[in-house]
Amino acid sequence: MLKSLTLAIALVLSPVVSAQAPDWYPPQSSSNATITTPAEFLGYPLGEWHLRHDQINFYLKQLAAQSPRVSLEDTGLSHEARQQLTAVITSPTNQQKLPQILAQRAKVKQDQAENSPLVIWLAYSIHGDEASGAHAATALAYYLSASEEAWVKELLDKAVVLVTPTQNPDGLDRFSTWANNNRGKVPVGDNHSREHTQDWPRGRFNHYLADLNRDWLFLAHPESQGRVALFHKWQPHYLGDFHEMGHEQSYFFQPGVPDRTHPLTPATNQALTDKLADFHRDALDAKDQAYFSRQAFDDFFYGKGSTYPDINGAIGVLFEQASARGQLQDSANGPVVLSEAIANQFATSLSSLKGAMALEDELKQYQTEFFKGKASDDSRRLSGSLLRAPKDPARRDALASLFAQHKVEHFFLSRDVEADDLIFSAEDSLFIPANQPQQALVEAMFDKRTEFKDATFYDVSSFDLQSAYDLLKADEVKVSRNQLTADAAQSPEQALPDNAVAYLVDWRHSNAAPMLQQLLNADIQVKVATRGFSVRGIEALNWPEGSLYIPAKQAHVSKQQLRELLSRQSQEWGVKVVPASTFAGAGGIDLGSDDFRVIKPVKPLLIAGRGTSTTETGQLWNFLDSRLGIATPLIDASRLSRVDLGNYSHLIFASGSFSTLDAELARDIASFVERGGTVIAQKSALNWLSKNRLMSTELISSKEFAQAFDTKGLTFADRDSLNARKAIGGAIVELTLDAGHPLNYGMTDDKLPVMKNRAIGFKSVDKPFVVAAEYSEQVLKSGYMAPEYQQKLASTPAILVETKGKGEIVALADNLMFRNTWLGTERVYANALYFVPVSVR
Template structure:
């Protein structure tokens, strides 16, 4: 694996052809102009030879993309290795290609071992590391098509692979001599399949460039998301989707030095590449930012030579760690986003009248891919050295930090603690499980607590995932406040609060010392630890303590198995002395006379993670007896989710995923317009996800009346986010939305004059020009402390305080006690912010405003979440509250059964 010092291809290329010739070639949208002047091995499998059409002339389907890479592997078996890393929800193949010289591919296992050694300075000496840095090839991961309707990146993946293998160009061959190129050609095959099939259904005899055409306006849901309608470019810290989980496993195998996520954006733009916009996450180092500049400058040289417009730094920041282009940074790579203006079809007429073609996007992404490969090849040794230094300095930084370890206490939520620990391990971090009880951080911890040594190479990733607060720079925040004062939009691109312990509502303590205890390193493990059935031959029945997802999964599994389950609205103490919290499950032999009940429950305990306790008596020392009115039967609940326009597709997908994949319970999607007149009596629960513009367009007055009648007859209507705002406007939910609070009272005497006043300073001027009828200011996304009313069955098993999310600008007035209850509400203004950046006006106004309201309606009820408890499917700490709304809600409704 030889080391090469390369002259910039862009400079060589520009010297061979004049700038005017390059610009003319770049404007030629024929597929022969992808790389002006290139020649290719005639025996190599081009896209046209394999698929029957020239590159960039048709939007390739997922199946054909897979077929093409198979053809490359067959043609170049010594230079191409295809690795499958899973399959999509709809069963499509997920794979990446490794392309390099025959020598590098033959020594792939040695490369893997070398990068694993370089990644752990605790096991590798400086001398050994230097030998690896001198000998290992560079590596770059190119990820294409995470959004299925961003169509040019996967096509560029085929062109990049073809060019690397077939180009008659010694410089390209030199790249492969010292660089491994990882190509994931299609991260989202389900979304792309949805887009391709629908696009060609709309095409006529000639492709339209008109942005009003059906070709350029996708039906609901768009191809952007995967089967469960997730934006997978937000999933890298939660790892809920197989398409992202598999990539993470691959990255932790090879630790590529550079990672590029290739996207598309609005068709009137140009091309965006690194360096990213402010703010940068503080755990990204100066050396990494310099590496991003290296990439950007070489990309710019290529784009200048080709006559392509581009921009950098203005948008797409590097703060939120959950992007594909962010997550690898915290393991020591350099990672970045590329964005190309999208034709969203074969051609698109821009605002200036120019026609943008699909082939334009393919070419620019291809050129950017090659420029990035060139930079990694040229900077191979520096990037390897900096990767080693990043991992080494992380350990040193941790050893000198006050945050020497973390302890995850499983006492309050065993399921959440285990899932959090397992998720950290899945992200390449080391977690141990204590094999004894111990005292640390001023607290006592039980056996089975999880301990994290901060002094590990992934220390900075641990910090950005576990720290309650990661701050944006003071300069950036000052600029955002200045922009707001001048009625300009802020530049906060995504959520500013994401700490996993807060999302999971799990207790994690920071310790200044590493506990000296007997512990066992946690290996890759399932997110659910097996449960157990105790006293299986019980004479009376079985009890399950409510309050975590182990018990939640047991409930849904039991209902699906036809087992009759009761739940207690109040806590009780069994005669054995065991204390059972509100919501605890009761399964009696009298209700379930089948002989195989114990064996069924044992199977369900193992799969759900729950501990089921057999009991011989129903006697309790305090609290309700099992025959009390405070003990209710949970019906086999049929759940419907509003689907299609005007529902926000991401919201619908998150809801369905959480119920089906986390709760393990089936749902039925019903198109919103059908809710207006359909007989809904089959369903106990209907969920309205967040919407775009409310449900009035789909439901109208008839739909509102149909839903009201269904609720009055015993249905449970659950509204999420702005669907709760629509419920207010529709007259279903008896509260109000608030305008922004302002002290500026405008006293007009008529339409032209107002009372005279003195403005004495700039702050008074800013107050004067405020909009007195404005909505609260938009919040990109924060985590808020939320207090919970413990005296209601909706809060059974829920802690007195939970962490909830807040995105947007809807603030609800508390519901009057005559109409219902405010079950969960935001904390005092001084305490409300748990994580992120919240404007001061919103902080003041959100205090004591409802997050969850319950409103009885004759035999049924309306349960309104003012935010989405299923947001991005990572708000695990709200799952029990959401389960209570569904299953306890159905248990407390009074329809004629």
């Protein structure tokens, strides 16, 4: 071990001229000397310093310029405008035929015989601080570009290899800067060293602090959108997904736990995964590198890099290397060294290539069988599913965009359709044909199940899009083609009349929220209706609570300027603006009523930093910044005591421990609320509010949840099963809403599905008008949640608003912004921002 460690350190620290060539280089006698090595490009051995994304990109471009085997795919920019490149490596002959190869690849989904090279995609470092993969990919790109070995030439004659070194450019650069800034010349293995303990938010996440390896299905971020577009362009047969895990572990490759594979994944998929695993076993045995499989990780949630291929006709394989999180880190198994981690990832990259080629015929046959019988249906009358987002074409269009990116065939309606005693309006509905190439993916997207062989989940146990988008759905519907259209009807540009006294906007449209924010930014007075109303002369009667009322007479703009602004906003957001020629109601209140409240400008403060949930903070930031267009300062919890809270309208807590906030700051926050501020807090942040008496409603304690589980008679062998039942990895539950509560304005039903992934809830509330939503009596809709939790949460509060002086505390037991994909629940946050401060009293 000492000899191995000494060699590893020598490789890292030796100057270029004397460094021993690492084992990812081809033999000098069988390599193309005109191709620049990574060490020659960098000026030091690969791995001596952590690579930045721009260095990797420049090196890929150099390889493409030097080698006829290499071309590049550009899949767009990250949030921070970093270019995302993938090296396409194959023989020079195949490079000349790439357009024909791509045309052949598309035919497999149309149930036509396959006649193209094997496509192998190796993708690395989707978590930016799992950097050994990006380094191994850089070495691999060189190896395949330069090697003259017979097996490499045969591989490139028969296959196209895609190499994506960095799937998370922004996170990788955040991490590499940290690791390089905090390392010394002499490697330090101490786990407490700054090199190994990144500051918040760490490099794992992208710009908006999202875990991109949970975004393959939902596509909330541009990095994911470009990656999935590349997947469907090339339709790979095999995808290797390279990660890192805890430094105390060894090396993992799939198969995962057999009983935790999604039931929609074909058995052949797992059989081929196990055949491929033999090649990884041989490769790591040859290196004396310990490994494991069939443990810890699963193949259930289809939103990850190793599982998305499984429901799209490919074989996805997860690799996990123990992480050095720097150059060297001590562990119980001995030191984890970056150079050795790179060598392991390189070894399983080669075993992936060799295994895929050895199983070429089986991989091709598997993909052909996967899409067999799933060609597009060209019948005049189609069978399928209808989906509707009532009164909200923006939500419908967001779903249509998601379908388009996943190559799911879908249609808009040219006229209303009735099914299951429901009306599916042409204004806000979609039709999904049952017979289509992506039918397996569609089935997975809307899969609902509550029973499982194994109740342990590495991620969520349900990801039903009907719930996430809060849709009406009818299945096994027959629809004629003349009722369908490929494109949504375009809203004509509105020419607003000059005799209007007011303008009305329906809040049920999701885009009404960002439109409202732009109006507030322009200093336009907007009011919200706290009671339903109707207006004389307007055909659409019964405007619900939450509808927006914009007086034609404004203090800062002329009537003409307002009309022009509203026309532009209507066109930009697709939101209809309805002019009213009178203040008179057609029954009920008039527009001059006090039941219309002026909406105040919003100036939120989002608490960030250590002690807060990184991903939940990022989701809130993304919503406020990207979706609503609100200038949102992120202020570390440790700095809050230096901030004048009076400068803000809302103080927002994502989940977190908030251990750095003391009693004095709690008093400051109480004063902020008493003076008219609003606190919005979710999940574990409620513990801090409760402990500091900022919230009077009692929480169900962790002890009470634990006592709901009967542990009498359990043996030590039952421990893992009990822990699995106690975990809520992510289940979909149902809320029952107080439909008239301001937090629920814009909702079209009194039932609302939410994602629940933490055991937290409220005890019953005696005061009236506090509870905005409670868990339904039949709480579980989809996924796994232990019966003990279901019984404990049924008919208890889930969302509430407490008034304190002139302000409010909005308390949410769940994350209603889950991964920026739960469009059905994000409206609650908009209501908390705009309506709670003016409407709850």
